[in-house]
Amino acid sequence: MAQHAFGDNGAYTVTVTIADDDGGTSVQSFTATIANAAPSLAALADQSAAEGASLSLQGVNFTDPGLLDTHSATVDWGDGTTEAATISSKALSAQHAYGDNGAYAVTVTVADDDGGTSVKTFTATIGNVAPALSDLAGQSASEGALISLQGATFTDPGFLDTHSATVNWGDGATESATVSSKAVLAQHAYGDNGAYTVTVTVADDDGGRSVKTFTAAVANVAPELAALADQTTAEGSLISLQGATFTDPGTLDSHTATVNWGDGTTETATISTKTVLAQHAYGDNGAYTVTVTVKDDDGGTHARSFTATVANVPPSLSALADQSAAEGSIVSLQGAAFTDPGFLDTHTAAVNWGDGTTESATISSKTVSAHHAYGDNGAYTVTVTLADDDGATDARSFTATVANVAPALAALADQSGAEGSTFSLQNATFTDAGTLDSHAATVDWGDGTTASATITNKTVSARHAYGDNGTYTAVVTVKDDDGASASSTFKVTVANVAPTLAALPNLDTIEGAFVQLPPSTYTDLGYLDTHTATIDWGDGTSAPLGDIVLTRTAGR
Incomplete structure (x- = not known):
């Protein structure tokens, strides 16, 4: 009785020889047709792993009665990847890393060299793994300058995951970032200085996420005014800032501006769309250095200066109406007002009254005052001349008609x-x-x-x-x-004054003889008086003088 197990399939000629102890033999043959027997895989247990982690076949053994068979094995990992497994002592070895989470049906196939196969499956449950951002170093920048993420790389064993990233810049701005080769790329310009906590978040398509923060220290940048061109104007005229624009990379800064007009006046200016607006009228001529200063809310300042050349403007006297007066009466300037856009100018005035008299006038509240009395009648041209302290003058004339006054x-x-x-x-x-x-x-x-x-x-x-x-x-x-x-x-x-006779001499004569009155004189202050004369002879007789002549002397 003999038994034999063929290690491989095939048609075998079996020869049976019998021999005696004397050397005699007998031989018979027959054909043994051996069918192939497929290998048999043991049942496979389900497995779990994380994406990206290596998953190994566990307890994957098989048997094959075809001892001489050679074998090959493949593993279909269920994610589109099929690969040959290693066989050693009828044990299969294979490893695989899944690029994404999920439940995968893994199929293990063993085949012998005669085409016999055995197939077993198990489920590989792969868990998601969140991406991992690297630590981020703090950064410094100036407001308005671009700050870029530096070293914002991440890893993810789920190499088939897709990723998105966001950056919260800490100033109220959150934006999507670009992801390239597992690096997060983003840039941002801060509108104001400060210390900002920047939060970078990377998320995979399965909801796994990683968050890292760093501090962005942003320094203030002072605003910068454009250069200002010199200007010319006349005193009293409005001069406006021209081209007083400024820039500030601190887009969130607020600003104030002042203008020192160079004449002792400093005022707050208006700002509109980063343009400084201000107007000023100079009260006197001169060359003034105007300084415009812009300041942001963090104390950063910038100043520019230009020269305002202000020309003098002559004062302007109003027209003067003709006047009438009597000689000796007071003539006053009437309506002798003037204007001068140079409101800081000082003024002097003189009045030529047209009679050879020129005198200084009084000025009060831009009105020229002067008084004059004419010593004779006539028509006089009165000229009022006004001068400012810069030598500019204006003159007006009127006619003063002066009437004669009787004494x-x-x-x-x-x-x-x-x-x-x-x-x-x-x-x-x-x-x-x-x-x-x-x-x-x-x-x-x-x-x-x-x-x-x-x-x-x-x-x-x-x-x-x-x-x-x-x-x-x-x-x-x-x-x-x-x-x-x-x-x-x-x-x-x-x-009336009585006439006065001059004294008469005594006369001696004899009675009966004629007495002759000697020449007699008299005076009378009333030289226009007429006179009569009588003589009283002292003997009771009197008579007009008749032919007696009296001589009159001067009466005064």
């Missing part, structure tokens, strides 16, 4: 005296508003005599002796060189 005599007191005595004018003074007038005076003494009088210091002097007694009306008349006159009267009461 005025004082009232004269009545007088009395004797005929033949001298009468003098008493207190015959007069006034005349025309201080430049010349005068003549006459006295009508009321007795038919009119004579020129003497004038000294506006006092009329004259003397007269009346030749006869009576009451006379004397008229004193003063006349100026323009024909105007004034008169004053007074009464003169003249008393």
Whole structure:
């Protein structure tokens, strides 16, 4: 009885030989046809792993009665990957890393060299693994400058995962970042200085995420004003800042601006769309250094200067109306107002009154004041000249028409005296508003005599002796060189004065003889008196003188 197990399939010729102990043999053959037997895999247990981790076949053994068979094995990992496994002592070895989480049906196939196969499956449950960001170093930058993520790389064993990233820049801005070759790429410009906590988040397509933070220290940058061109203007005119624009990389900064106009005035300016707006009127000419300063809310400043050349503007007098007045009365400037855009200018004024008199005028509240009395009538051209402290002038003229004023005599007191005595004018003074007038005076003494009088210091002097007694009306008349006159009267009461005979010598004669009166003289201050003469002979007889001649001497 004999047994044999064929190690491989095939058709085998089996020869049976029998021999005796003497060397005799007998041989018979038959064919043994051996069928192939497929290998048999043991059942496979399900497995779990994390994506990216190596998953190994565990307990994957097989048997095969075909001892001489050779074998091959493959593993379909269920993720599109099929690979040959290693066989050693009828144990299969293989490893695989899944690029993404999921439940995968893994199929293990063993085949012998005759085509017999055995297939077993198990489920590989792969868990997701979150990506892992590297630590991020703090960064420094200036506001407005781009800050880029540095070293923001990550790993993810789920090499088939897709990823997204966001960056919260800590200033209220959150944005999606670019992911390339497991590096997070993003840039940002901060609108204001400060210390910002930047948060970088990477997420895979399965919801796994990694978060890292770093501090961005952002320094303030001062605003920068554009260069300012010099300007020219006239005093009193508005000058506006031109091209006073500025930039500031700190887009969130707020700003204030001041303008020092160089004349002692500093004021806050208006800012609109990063343009400084301000206007100013200079009160005096000159070259002024204007300084514009812009300041951000963090104290950063920038200043620019330019020269404002301000030209003087002459003052402007208003037109002056003609005036009329009487000589000696006060003529005042009327409506002599002026304007001057140079409101810091000082001014002087002079008035040429047209009569040879020029005098300084008073200025108050931009009005020229002056007074003048004309000493004579006439039409005078009055010129008012105004000058500012920079030498610019303006002049206006008007005509002052001055009427003559008659002189005025004082009232004269009545007088009395004797005929033949001298009468003098008493207190015959007069006034005349025309201080430049010349005068003549006459006295009508009321007795038919009119004579020129003497004038000294506006006092009329004259003397007269009346030749006869009576009451006379004397008229004193003063006349100026323009024909105007004034008169004053007074009464003169003249008393008669008796004539006076000269002494007569004693005469000796004899009775009966004729006595002859010697020549006799007399005086009489009343030189206009007429006279009669009588003689009383002392014997009771008297007679007109008749042919007796009396001789009169001068009466004054």
